[in-house]
Amino acid sequence: xxxxxxxxxxxxxxxxxxxxxxxxxxxxxxxxxxxxxxxxxxxxxxxxxxxxxxxxxxxxxxxxxxxxxxxxxxxxxxxxxxxxxxxxxxxxxxxxxxxxxxxxxxxxxxxxxxxxxxxxxxxxxxxxxxxxxxxxxxxxxxxxxxxxxxxxxxxxxxxxxxxxxxxxxxxxxxxxxxxxxxxxxxxxxxxxxxxxxxxxxxxxxxxxxxxxxxxxxxxxxxxxxxxxxxxxxxxxxxxxxxxxxxxxxxxxxxxxxxxxxxxxxxxxxxxxxxxxxxxxxxxxxxxxxxxxxxxxxxxxxxxxxxxxxxxxxxxxxxxxxxxxxxxxxxxxxxxxxxxxxxxxxxxxxxxxxxxxxxxxxxxxxxxxxxxxxxxxxxxxxxxxxxxxxxxxxxxxxxxxxxxxxxxxxxxxxxxxxxxxxxxxxxxxxxxxxxxxxxxxxxxxxxxxxxxxxxxxxxxxxxxxxxxxxxxxxxxxxxxxxxxxxxxxxxxxxxxxxxxxxxxxxxxxxxxxxxxxxxxxxxxxxxxxxxxxxxxxxxxxxx
Amino acid sequence: xxxxxxxxxxxxxxxxxxxxxxxxxxxxxxxxxxxxxxxxxxxxxxxxxxxxxxxxxxxxxxxxxxxxxxxxxxxxxxxx
Numbered sequence: 351x352x353x354x355x356x357x358x359x360x361x362x363x364x365x366x367x368x369x370x371x372x373x374x375x376x377x378x379x380x381x382x383x384x385x386x387x388x389x390x391x392x393x394x395x396x397x398x399x400x401x402x403x404x405x406x407x408x409x410x411x412x413x414x415x416x417x418x419x420x421x422x423x424x425x426x427x428x429x430x431x432x433x434x435x436x437x438x439x440x441x442x443x444x445x446x447x448x449x450x451x452x453x454x455x456x457x458x459x460x461x462x463x464x465x466x467x468x469x470x471x472x473x474x475x476x477x478x479x480x481x482x483x484x485x486x487x488x489x490x491x492x493x494x495x496x497x498x499x500x501x502x503x504x505x506x507x508x509x510x511x512x513x514x515x516x517x518x519x520x521x522x523x524x525x526x527x528x529x530x531x532x533x534x535x536x537x538x539x540x541x542x543x544x545x546x547x548x549x550x551x552x553x554x555x556x557x558x559x560x561x562x563x564x565x566x567x568x569x570x571x572x573x574x575x576x577x578x579x580x581x582x583x584x585x586x587x588x589x590x591x592x593x594x595x596x597x598x599x600x601x602x603x604x605x606x607x608x609x610x611x612x613x614x615x616x617x618x619x620x621x622x623x624x625x626x627x628x629x630x631x632x633x634x635x636x637x638x639x640x641x642x643x644x645x646x647x648x649x650x651x652x653x654x655x656x657x658x659x660x661x662x663x664x665x666x667x668x669x670x671x672x673x674x675x676x677x678x679x680x681x682x683x684x685x686x687x688x689x690x691x692x693x694x695x696x697x698x699x700x701x702x703x704x705x706x707x708x709x710x711x712x713x714x715x716x717x718x719x720x721x722x723x724x725x726x727x728x729x730x731x732x733x734x735x736x737x738x739x740x741x742x743x744x745x746x747x748x749x750x751x752x753x754x755x756x757x758x759x760x761x762x763x764x765x766x767x768x769x770x771x772x773x774x775x776x777x778x779x780x781x782x783x784x785x786x787x788x789x790x791x792x793x794x795x796x797x798x799x800x801x802x803x804x805x806x807x808x809x810x811x812x813x814x815x816x817x818x819x820x821x822x823x824x825x826x827x828x829x830x831x832x833x834x835x836x837x838x839x840x841x842x843x844x845x846x847x848x849x850x851x852x853x854x855x856x857x858x859x860x861x862x863x864x865x866x867x868x869x870x871x872x873x874x875x876x877x878x879x880x881x882x883x884x885x886x887x888x889x890x891x892x
Numbered sequence: 893x894x895x896x897x898x899x900x901x902x903x904x905x906x907x908x909x910x911x912x913x914x915x916x917x918x919x920x921x922x923x924x925x926x927x928x929x930x931x932x933x934x935x936x937x938x939x940x941x942x943x944x945x946x947x948x949x950x951x952x953x954x955x956x957x958x959x960x961x962x963x964x965x966x967x968x969x970x971x972x
Binding site (some may be wrong): 358360364365367368371374378379382392393395396528532533536539543547550551554555644675676677678679680681682685785 | 901902904908909910911912914915918919922923926928929930931932933934936939940943944946947950
C-alpha cells in the first residue's frame with residue numbers, strides 16, 4: 351500500500367519556481383500576441399525543434415507517463431508497441447505525406463482542411479465531435495491530476511483542480527498557442543530530467559537487463575515473440591491486431607488527424623519546419639520507453655507486489671509514484687512532482703488551445719459571425735479559453751461521479767479518430783472522393799464504431815480476450831466502414847473540378863522541393879533515420 | 893486572414909535555461925547543506941548535489957545557446 355509522501359520546504363521551492371516561470375512566460379508572450387493568428391497559430395513563426403518537441407509533449411501528458419509505467423509493470427516490453435509500432439510510422443507518414451496539404455493549404459485547423467477539401471457539413475461534423483472530445487480530455491487531465499496528488503501527496507482535490515485550472519487559464523489567456531507550446535517544451539525537459547535519475551536507479555537496483563531477466567517470467571521482456579497467439583501474452587492481443595489495429599488505424603488516426611497534435615505543426619515557421627515537426631518529435635519519442643516503460647518493468651521486479659495493493663487489488667498505476675517515493679530524497683522529489691504537475695497542466699492547456707481554435711474558427715466564425723474584425727476573433731479566442739476551462743472543471747467533477755469515464759474517453763477517441771483517418775487518406779490521395787462521400791463515410795464509420803461497441807458490451811457477435819483487443823478491432827471496423835461508404839457514395843456523386851483541388855490532393859499538387867538543402871537536412875533523410883532506428887530497437891527487443 | 897504581429901517572440905531557451913539553472917542551484921545547495929537521503933539508495937550518491945549540477949549545466953547550455961542566437965539576430969539587424 352502506498353504511504354502518502356510528504357514534501358519538504360525545498361520541494362515547494364522547486365514547485366514555486368516552476369509556477370513563477372510558467373506565469374512569467376505567459377506575461378512575456380502577451381506583448382507578441384496581438385492578432386488572432388498570433389493567438390491561435392503562434393503567428394506561424396515557431397522553429398521545427400520547438401514545434402517538434404511540442405508535437406510529442408502534447409501527447410506525453412502525465413496520464414501517459416503514469417499509464418505507460420503502469421503498462422510496463424503489467425505487460426512488460428509489449429507496451430513498447432505503443433511507441434515503436436503505434437507512433438513512429440504514423441509520425442513519419444504525417445510529416446512526409448500529409449503535412450504538405452495541411453500546411454500548404456493554409457488551413458487554420460484540421461476541420462478547416464475538411465471544408466476546403468469537401469464541404470461545410472463534413473467540417474462541422476468533425477469540429478463538433480472534436481470540441482466535445484477536447485473538453486472531456488482536458489477535464490480528465492484535471493481530474494487525474496487532482497486524484498493522483500490527493501493519493502500520493504494528500505493534497506485537497508478541490509484546491510488542486512481550482513489552482514491548476516487558474517494557472518492554465520492565465521497563461522493560455524495571455525499567450526494563446528505559443529504559451530501552450532512553450533509549456534509543452536518546458537514540460538518535455540522536466541519529464542526527461544525529472545525522471546531520468548529514477549530510470550537509472552531502478553535499473554541499477556534490478557541488476558541491469560540480466561537482473562530483470564532473472565527476476566521476471568520469460569516473455570515479459572520481449573516485444574514480438576509472444577504475439578503469435580492472444581493467449582500467449584498478458585495483453586491478450588496477437589500480431590495482426592497490433593499491426594493493423596494499433597499500428598495502422600488507431601495510430602495513424604491519432605497522429606495524422608488529431609488537431610491537438612497537428613496544430614503544433616501548423617504553427618511552424620515554414621513548410622520545411624512543418625514537415626520536420628513530427629520527424630523531430632519522433633527522435634525522442636523512440637527513446638521514451640527507456641524513460642517510462644522500463645522503469646515500470648523494473649518497479650515490478652524490485653518492489654514487493656504487496657506495495658501495489660489498493661483495497662486488496664493490484665493497482666499498477668502506482669509503479670511510478672512508488673519509485674519516486676523509493677529513490678528520491680527531498681529536493682529531487684520536488685523536481686519529480688513538478689514534472690508530473692507540468693505534464694498534467696500542459697496536457698490540459700494543449701486541449702484548451704485546440705478547443706478555442708476549433709470553436710472560434712470552425713464553429714463561431716463559420717456559423718455565427720462570418721465577417722468581423724480580427725480583434726473580435728482574438729477576443730472570442732480568449733473568451734473560449736475561459737469557458738473551455740470552466741467546462742473542463744465541470745468535466746473533472748463529472749469524472750469524480752463516474753469512475754469509468756476514462757473508458758468512455760478511450761471509446762470516444764476510437765469513434766472519432768479511426769473513421770476520420772479513412773476520410774483523410776481518401777481526401778488527400780484520391781481526387782475522386784466527394785463531399786457527400788466523405789460526410790456519409792464519417793457518419794457510417796462512427797455508427798460502425800458505436801454498433802461494434804454496443805454488441806461487444808452485450809456479448810453479441812463479437813468476443814475478445816481483452817478490452818485492448820476489442821479497441822483494436824473496433825478501430826479496424828470503423829475505419830473499414832468509413833472507407834467503403836466514402837468510396838461507394840463518391841462513385842455515385844459528382845466530384846469537384848480538379849482546378850479547385852490543387853494544393854489539397856496529392857496527385858494535383860506539386861511536392862515540396864528540397865534541392866537547396868544539404869541531404870542530411872532534408873525531411874526524408876530524417877524520416878529514414880528514425881525508421882531505421884525504430885526497426886533496430888524492435889529487432890533488439892523482439 | 894490576419895497577419896502575425898511583427899513583434900519578436902520570446903526565445904524559449906531563456907525561460908528553460910533560467911528555470912533549470914535556478915532549480916539546479918536550489919537542489920545543489922540543499923544537497924550540499926543537508927545531504928538528504930532516499931528510502932533506498934542503489935547508487936549511494938548525494939543525489940540532490942549531483943543532479944543539481946546536471947540541471948545547472950543544462951540550464952547554462954540553454955542560456956548560452958539563447959544568447960548566441962540573440963547576438964546573431966542583432967548582427968543581422970533583423971528580428972531574428
